[in-house]
Amino acid sequence: MNRRVMTLMVALAPILVFGVLLGAVRVPFVSLGPGPTFDTLGEYDGKKVVDVRGADLKAYGGHLNMTTVAQRDGLTLAQAMLMWLSGREQIVPRAMVFPPDKTKKDVEDQNSKDFKRSEDSAEFAALGYLDYPKAATVQSVTDDGPAKGHLEPGDAVDAVDGHPIATVDEFTEYLKNTKPGQRVVIDYRRKNEPPGIAAITLGPGPEPDRGYVGVAVMDTPWAPFEIDFNLANVGGPSAGLMFSLAVVDKLTDGDLNGGKFVAGTGTINPAGEVGSIGGITHKILAAEEAGAEVFLVPAGNCAEAETAHNGGMTLVKVDTLTSAVDALKSLTAGGDAPTC
Secondary structure, X not given: OOHHHHHHHHHHHHXXXXXXXXXXXEOOEEEEEEEEEEEOOOEEOXXXXXXXXXXXXXXXXXXXXXXXXXXXXXXXXXXXXXXXXXXXXXXXXXXXXXXXOOOHHHHHHHHHHHHHHHHXXXXXXXXXXXXXXXXXXXXXXXXXXXXXXOEOOOOEEEEEOOEXXXXXXXHHHHHOOOOOOOEEEEEEEOOOOOOEEEEEEOEEOOOOOOEEOOEEEEEEEOOOOXXXXXXXXXXXXXXXXXXXXXXXXXXXXXXXXXXXEEEEOOEEOXXXXXXXXXXXXXXXXXXXXXXXXXXXXXXXXXXXXXXXXXXXXXXXXEOEHHHXXXXXXXXXXXXXXXXX
């Protein structure tokens, strides 16, 4: 082998090694970028994203799209560099997304729980906005508890042994005077069904001398129809606002969006207050690429939202469900709305 070939091989060796490292070495970073958007007024996988069953639905049209952030883990060095150079993706330390003290499954499970809570909060916020009265509502039934097979999540408790019940406090106060083995009769309302009566023999609970029903009850707005949210594999709480708006739109006259393509994001609590979220710039880009004309921005995200590429979309600032509805109605009527 002559000296020239040897010199060339020596010179190329670091490049070849670097090339192998680019494609093989995993880096402790995660990419964040625009994710898919979902029309809460439409369907996904053959089901209505927001399905209101048992109510007189009004006409609705246009779009009310929730937005997401796409995450990609397990990046090679080459992938991380290309994504960073693209300008579309944000590369962040993996520990920011998956804390070292938690497994990836722990994080995904927590995101799923947050998403389920956001669905419940979205329903309560929408029903509260629509002035449905509160009731002592069953949120969960213990699998091996006395109420299993008698009460279901969503039931509204109206009376116990003939004593009217309007709040959780009244329900709890009455049960303080009961004993394990005692039989109680609960009058309840069930969604899409006639009112019912459940005779339940109380069991022992955390307090030995007190009767135990085996239900978790909350004071929440109650309606006689069911609301289901059919969007799997989307985690986190930031869909709440758009879910609430879809419920309101389906139960009120007129198109809330005026037939336009509206997208947005934001957490929501049962009182209808809209909270800030993460990844606002990615979500705005996702909405712009999907064709949205208006984007609803939580007030706490406005400063960051102004730095995003929005393609001329109107960025509407919202802090409550009421302010979001009012802003859309104003835009539909040709008026103005608060903007970022």
